Amino acid sequence: MGMGVKVRVWGDYALFSRPEMKVERCSYDVMTPSAARGILEAIFWHPGLKWVVDKIYVKKPIRFTSVRRNEVKSKILASNVLQVYNGAKKPLYISGRSDIVQRASLLLCDVEYVIEAHFEMTDRANATDNPGKFKDIVMRRLKRGECYHMPYFGCREFPAHFCLCEEEEIRTAYDGIEEKDLGYMLYDLDYSDPENLQPMFFRAVLKRGALDLKDCEVVR
Amino acid sequence: MKEAIKNRYEFVILFDVENGNPNGDPDAGNMPRIDPESGLGLVTDVCLKRKIRNYVETVKEGEKGFQIYIREDVPLNRSDRGACETLGIAETDDKKLTEELKKLKKSDPDVDLKLRNYMCEEFYDVRTFGAVMTTFVKAALNCGQVRGPVQLGFARSIDPIVSQEVTITRVAITTEKDAENKSTEMGRKNIVPYGLYRAEGYVSANLARKVTGFSGEDLELLWEAILNMFEIDHSAARGKMAVRELIVFRHSKELGDCPAYKLFDAVEVRRKDGVEYPRNYQDYSVCVHEENIPDSVEVKRMA
Numbered sequence: 001m002g003m004g005v006k007v008r009v010w011g012d013y014a015l016f017s018r019p020e021m022k023v024e025r026c027s028y029d030v031m032t033p034s035a036a037r038g039i040l041e042a043i044f045w046h047p048g049l050k051w052v053v054d055k056i057y058v059k060k061p062i063r064f065t066s067v068r069r070n071e072v073k074s075k076i077l078a079s080n081v082l083q084v085y086n087g088a089k090k091p092l093y094i095s096g097r098s099d100i101v102q103r104a105s106l107l108l109c110d111v112e113y114v115i116e117a118h119f120e121m122t123d124r125a126n127a128t129d130n131p132g133k134f135k136d137i138v139m140r141r142l143k144r145g146e147c148y149h150m151p152y153f154g155c156r157e158f159p160a161h162f163c164l165c166e167e168e169e170i171r172t173a174y175d176g177i178e179e180k181d182l183g184y185m186l187y188d189l190d191y192s193d194p195e196n197l198q199p200m201f202f203r204a205v206l207k208r209g210a211l212d213l214k215d216c217e218v219v220r
Numbered sequence: 221m222k223e224a225i226k227n228r229y230e231f232v233i234l235f236d237v238e239n240g241n242p243n244g245d246p247d248a249g250n251m252p253r254i255d256p257e258s259g260l261g262l263v264t265d266v267c268l269k270r271k272i273r274n275y276v277e278t279v280k281e282g283e284k285g286f287q288i289y290i291r292e293d294v295p296l297n298r299s300d301r302g303a304c305e306t307l308g309i310a311e312t313d314d315k316k317l318t319e320e321l322k323k324l325k326k327s328d329p330d331v332d333l334k335l336r337n338y339m340c341e342e343f344y345d346v347r348t349f350g351a352v353m354t355t356f357v358k359a360a361l362n363c364g365q366v367r368g369p370v371q372l373g374f375a376r377s378i379d380p381i382v383s384q385e386v387t388i389t390r391v392a393i394t395t396e397k398d399a400e401n402k403s404t405e406m407g408r409k410n411i412v413p414y415g416l417y418r419a420e421g422y423v424s425a426n427l428a429r430k431v432t433g434f435s436g437e438d439l440e441l442l443w444e445a446i447l448n449m450f451e452i453d454h455s456a457a458r459g460k461m462a463v464r465e466l467i468v469f470r471h472s473k474e475l476g477d478c479p480a481y482k483l484f485d486a487v488e489v490r491r492k493d494g495v496e497y498p499r500n501y502q503d504y505s506v507c508v509h510e511e512n513i514p515d516s517v518e519v520k521r522m523a
Contacts, residue, residue, distance in 0.1 A: 013374065065255065068247040069264050072290065102246045109257075145479025149371070149424035156371050157265035159422065161481040 004054070005138055006165035009039055010112035013065075014153030014160075015105055019186060019199065026106040027154065029062045030206065033213055034188040035154055036115045042151035043162065044138050048125025055116040056211040061173045068104040111153060114165045139164070172209025180206040187218050222435035225369075228476040229423035229439070232467040232487050233268075233375070233446055236416045236501055240459015241409070243267045251410045252383045259380030261415050265372040268419060271449035273345050276441060278452050280344070286441075289343040289351060336366060340432045347432045348442060369428040370442065375419030378489050379498060381412045411459060414499045420484055425474040443468065447522060464501050465523045467508060472516040486512040 016028040016035050033053045040051045119138075121131060141147065142164040151160040174180060182204040190198040200218045204211055235242075243263040244250035253262040273288050280286035340347045350368030386409045393399040423442075428434035443466060450461040467487055471477045486509040495503040508519060 012376075065257070066247065067253075067262070067264065068245065069266055070246075071266075104247065109255075141475070144477065145482065146473075146475035146477075147424075148426045148475070149367070149369070150422040150480060152371070156367075157373055159371065159373050159420070159480070161479065163479060163481075 004116065004118040005135075005142070006167075006170075007040065007043075007115045007117070007142060007162055008059075008112070008165040008167075009115060009151070009153075009160045009162045010059075011153055011158055011160045012110060013158040014108040014111045015158060016108070016154045024104050024106075027064070027108050028185055029108075029182050030058050030185075030204070030211060031056055031111075031113055031115075031153070032186050032188075033202075034186060036113075036117065037188065039115065039151040039153075039160055039162065040117055042149050043147045044134075044141050045148070046125070046129070046134065048122055048129045049119040049134050050122050051117055051119050053115060053117045054212075054214050056213070057114040057116070057170045057172050058174060058206065058209050058211070059112040059114060059170070059172055060110055063109050064106055065109045066104055066106050068102055070100050071103050073099050073101050107158070108153075114167075114170050170210075174206060174209030176208075177206070178208065182206060184219070187213075187216075190220070222433065222437060224429040224433050225423070225425050225436055225439055226429075226474055228425050228471040228474060230469045230471075230480050230483050231421045231423070231446075232465075232484060233419040233421070233463060234416060234465045234467075234489065234506065235375070235419070235450065235461060235463045236414065237412050237458070238414050238460040238500070239411050240461060241411055241457050242415070242417065242461060244410070244457070249410075251385075252381065252412050252415075254381065254383060255376070261377035261381035261412060261417065263375040263417055263419070265374055265419075268372055268375065268449070269345075269349055271453055272348075272442070272445045275445040275449050275452060276344050279441075279444075285341060286344045287342050288345050289339070290345060337433075340366060344438065344441070347434050347438060350432070366432060367427055368432055369424045369426075369434045371422040371424070373420050375417040377415045377417050378504065379416070379491060381415040384411050384413060385409070386411055409457065416464070416489070416498065416501065416504055418489060420480075422480060429474070443522060465506060465521060468520045468522065469513070470518040470520065472518075477516045478514050483513060483517065486510075 014027060014031070015025060016030075016032050017025045018028055033056070036053045036056055037051045040053075045051075119131070119134060121129070121134075142162070145163065147162070151162055152158050153160050184201045185204040187200040187202040190200055198220055200220050202213070202216045202218050241250070241252050242261070243253050245253040248254075253264070254260070255262055273290060276286060277288040339351070343351075345351070346366055346368070348368050348370045350366040352365045388407050388409060389404045390407060391404055393402065393405055398405070423434075423439070446466055447463050450458070450463060453461070469483045488507045488509060490505050490507075491498055492503055492505050498504060508521065510519065513519060
């Protein structure tokens with residue numbers, strides 16, 4: 001039992017990192033289902049519901065731009081640090097000089113999508129929860145622009161504005177293109193075993209500007 | 221922990237640069253960042269966050285609870301070790317610590333949370349912007365990831381900017397060998413004659429309450445830091461930079477009263493009629509269309 005919603009989201013930039021290019025990040029051509037789920041969860045989430053993304057419409061042409069920034073490297077070996085500083089109480093902070101790297105990101109610019117999704121109830125819902133109630137909350141939040149935190153396109157510096165999609169027939173930037181194959185894309189992560197998260201992939205094909213995710217074949 | 225904020229906020233920062241380089245692009249030989257398609261100037265989110273961190277660090281100078289996690293000189297893990305010390309583990313050598321932590325992890329399943337809270341309480345920037353602290357992966361224990369309540373986007377200029385290259389000379393020569401056959405060295409600077417930039421940001425009260433405990437006092441400090449972020453950051457490269465205006469929208473509720481884009485759309489920054497080449501702030505008009513803002517949202521203009 002689920003209830004469907006359509007959410008229009010748009011913003012200046014987006015970065016849906018390809019897992020195979022994590023260092024110099026490079027975005028997928030379109031939003032991944034997991035990023036769409038993240039946007040919906042930023043608007044409303046409750047342990048009693050699970051968002052399922054059904055369709056993603058690409059409303060603006062796919063365009064890229066590149067930005068190179070100073071970033072912090074991920075890890076320093078604690079053992080090396082210990083040899084240098086042993087227990088001395090000094091002010092604590094991150095090392096700028098030895099820890100900064102310049103990395104480029106290939107971003108999407110000027111994006112707009114419509115996310116079509118529904119939610120399913122989980123067994124963690126309270127006795128008083130029901131789909132109708134959740135649906136009301138979601139619709140209210142979409143209409144008023146309320147959110148738990150500002151949703152974003154892949155990274156927090158690329159905010160995603162959102163509103164309820166009221167178009168009957170959704171037009172896309174690729175209406176005239178029957179099929180555009182985008183290759184394998186990340187579908188989402190499987191969190192069922194918290195010790196061992198598994199990525200899931202699917203074959204993304206843009207059909208007339210929309211990514212259909214209903215019963216798509218997921219490869220682990 | 222002080223009480224977390226109870227209202228959602230959005231804010232718009234307007235800052236300008238005069239004969240300086242607000243944010244160099246490493247991909248373009250340190251020229252000012254430009255969006256190649258529109259010619260508009262860019263300043264990245266991380267650039268602005270750095271300025272905010274520097275301001276807080278300068279003003280609070282090591283005051284308890286207002287330390288800054290990301291500074292210069294000492295590697296990351298030292299901060300995490302501070303978190304460990306509060307749990308009564310002294311660090312002597314690497315191996316011993318690992319065993320101690322393993323024991324601790326078994327006896328106290330909430331240790332991760334304690335470490336995370338310690339980090340949020342001690343470090344202003346962790347409390348504000350969040351941090352990924354998985355660098356401390358010893359014995360499967362880590363301080364976890366913290367999503368901070370404050371979110372900043374890229375800043376973009378109102379009009380296309382022109383990047384000008386200025387060639388300069390210096391009379392001191394670096395090497396002996398060069399000094400024998402020339403008397404000056406050439407260098408270059410890239411400057412923007414004038415640019416007015418606009419950045420937009422968000423403060424989520426929910427994340428403040430549930431995760432980091434970002435308080436009203438922290439928020440006041442954030443506004444102060446934004447207003448003064450360029451005042452303590454003068455340098456040869458940056459020229460004259462100043463925050464001209466900070467417009468803050470305060471919602472009446474934790475979740476907010478209206479979509480953020482409606483508030484941002486209500487802030488209109490325009491080049492005045494007849495101005496062809498903007499060269500100072502007076503060439504622009506800033507107007508907040510109050511009629512498009514719900515009554516429950518409080519607008520505060522700070523300059």
